[in-house]
Amino acid sequence: MLMARELGPGGTERQLTELARSLDRSRFQVHVACFREGIRASELKADGIPVVRLPVTSFMKPSAITGAWRLARFIRTLNIRVVHTFDYPLNCFGVPIARAAKSPIVLSSQRAHRHLTPRLYLRILRLTDRLVNGIVVNSEAVRRELILNERVRPSKIHLCHNGVDTARFNPEGRRRLHALENASLVIGSMCVLRPEKGLGTLIEGFARISSRCPGLRLAIVGSGPELPRLEELAKQLGVFEQCLFQPAELDVTPWLKSIDIFVLPSLSEALSNSLMEAMACGCACVASRTGGNPEIIRDGNTGLLFEPGDVRDLAGQLSVLIGDAGLRCRLADSGSHLIRERFSLARSVARMEEIYESHLEKDSRRRSR
Numbered sequence: 001m002l003m004a005r006e007l008g009p010g011g012t013e014r015q016l017t018e019l020a021r022s023l024d025r026s027r028f029q030v031h032v033a034c035f036r037e038g039i040r041a042s043e044l045k046a047d048g049i050p051v052v053r054l055p056v057t058s059f060m061k062p063s064a065i066t067g068a069w070r071l072a073r074f075i076r077t078l079n080i081r082v083v084h085t086f087d088y089p090l091n092c093f094g095v096p097i098a099r100a101a102k103s104p105i106v107l108s109s110q111r112a113h114r115h116l117t118p119r120l121y122l123r124i125l126r127l128t129d130r131l132v133n134g135i136v137v138n139s140e141a142v143r144r145e146l147i148l149n150e151r152v153r154p155s156k157i158h159l160c161h162n163g164v165d166t167a168r169f170n171p172e173g174r175r176r177l178h179a180l181e182n183a184s185l186v187i188g189s190m191c192v193l194r195p196e197k198g199l200g201t202l203i204e205g206f207a208r209i210s211s212r213c214p215g216l217r218l219a220i221v222g223s224g225p226e227l228p229r230l231e232e233l234a235k236q237l238g239v240f241e242q243c244l245f246q247p248a249e250l251d252v253t254p255w256l257k258s259i260d261i262f263v264l265p266s267l268s269e270a271l272s273n274s275l276m277e278a279m280a281c282g283c284a285c286v287a288s289r290t291g292g293n294p295e296i297i298r299d300g301n302t303g304l305l306f307e308p309g310d311v312r313d314l315a316g317q318l319s320v321l322i323g324d325a326g327l328r329c330r331l332a333d334s335g336s337h338l339i340r341e342r343f344s345l346a347r348s349v350a351r352m353e354e355i356y357e358s359h360l361e362k363d364s365r366r367r368s369r
Contacts, residue, residue, distance in 0.1 A: 001031045001075070003094045004086040007051070008038035009250060010192070011273035012111055015138075015162055015348075016040070016086045021047050022349040028356070031080070033071065035089070039250065059093065068097050075101040081363070082356055084136070085109060088117050092124040099131050105359045107158075108132045110142050112270045113291065114150070116196060126150065133359055136352070138162050139271040139292030158355045161295075162271050163348025164280045166340050171282030171332070174257040179244060184215030185322060188259035188283075190252060190274045191266075193224030198265040198288065198309060200233055205265075205314035207237035213322050216242065221255050223248040256281035260328060261321050267308050269293055276343055279303070279335035284328040286317050296343065302335040 004016050017040040020030045032044055033052040041051045052074055056067035075083065075098060083098035084107040085091045091108040098106045108128055117125065129135065129152050136158045137143045143159055146152040180186050187206060191197045199220060206218045220230065220243065227245065234240040249255060252274075256262070262278035264287040271292035279285050279296065285303035287293040297303035304321070306313040321328050 001033055001080045001083050002086060003033045003083065003090040005034065005089040006036035006038050007032070007034050007040035007044070008036075009040075009248060011162070012087055012109075013038070013040050014273065015111075017043055018163070018165060018345055019349055019352055020044060020049050022345060024353060027353070031074075031078070033074070033090075033094070035067070056093070064093070068093070071097050072101040075103050081105055081360065082107070084356075087111065088121050088125060091128050092121055095128040095131050104363045105356075106132050107134050107136055107355070107359070109136045109138075110146060110270075111138050113142065113145060113268050116268060129156075132156075134158050134355070136160050136355065137270075140295055141291045142270050160351045160355060161343055161348060162273055162276060163345035164273075164276045164339050164343055165345045166280055169253060169256070169277045169280035169339075171257075171280075171336050174282055177254050177258045179246070180217055180219060180258050182215065183217040185213055185261070186217050186219055186259050187261045187263060187318065188219035188221065188255070189263050189265065190221040190255065190278070191264070191272075192248070193220075193222050193226040193230065195226060196266060196268045197226070198267040199226060199230055201265040201288075201309055201311055201314060202263050203230060203233050203237065203239070203243070204311040205263075205318060206242075207234075207239045208311065208315040209319050209322065210239050210242055212319065216322070217244060218242055219244045219246060219255070219259060221246045221249060221252065252277065253281060256283060259283050261286060261318065263314070263318070264288065264293065265308075265314065266290060266293070271295065276339055279332075280339040282332045282336050284321055284331040285335055286314070286321070296338065297335075298338075301331075302338045303331055 002016050031050050035056045044051050054067035055063050057063045082105045083103045085094040086109045143157050234243045256278050262283035262285045264275045266288050269291035287297045288308040289305040290308045299305045304317045306317050
């Protein structure tokens, strides 16, 4: 059973959905549980995967008790052998209940840096670290953090990088969308508009180089609480007319195939789905040197790196790429090749199956003794 708070358009939700749909049905009977359904729930149901909605609206309300009872009954009735939670709310809720329901294998996930987690949840997460059989992480950076800061045993941590569906995300058919068709060159980013994404750095960096190339545009695709501040910053810097702020899209591939230079300016990042998808789609990529970004951006080979929050450094890298079409092509080709070879969805699913099988084998050996 795979579990997440909601089955919406976010990166974690997409990774869970693609994993659930791609696991070998001859070896795994997959169920998904959530507090709130969304667009991914429809995809799962259409593919014949049962979705269990737990009626939890708050951990401080009676609905949490109802949801806990329903989850425990479901695990016991179907004899669920593997429970895998994908985000911190379900780590905190699902792990203790799965243990109480006697599921033999309980796995949690750490898919972002823990300093972004609310303090109350941190205390519970540290308890679940001890309750689970293993913790699945999506980057070496997060793995190191758990070992050094949280004192988790290295043997308990399993690395499984995010995977990209390269049949969908690829460089074929790159062309500008209508909204950007008159641009000479498009710099872009795609993410939830939250403070830790550092998009102010991107707008300031763009303002420094915006006059270097006639027809240069900046496209920021995504929704979130930072939008008003970012729009105001663009106005203050005199580049608002060169910027396009596009709300979050379900199908992001046309936007990625409209972007020449993709920038991920995060101040904190584990392993970015949007960066990997941009690389797969043939964008020349620039990312901050933080978290898991250096695990996929090999500086000067598959992309360029800059220091987080350093506007001058970012502007310098953008300036280099604007002036060198050959370098843009080389970085784009190398980045796309890397994703196909090492970060495909098929490779990620195979790794997760390996993790599940290893725990199932250990459990079988324990039972036979």
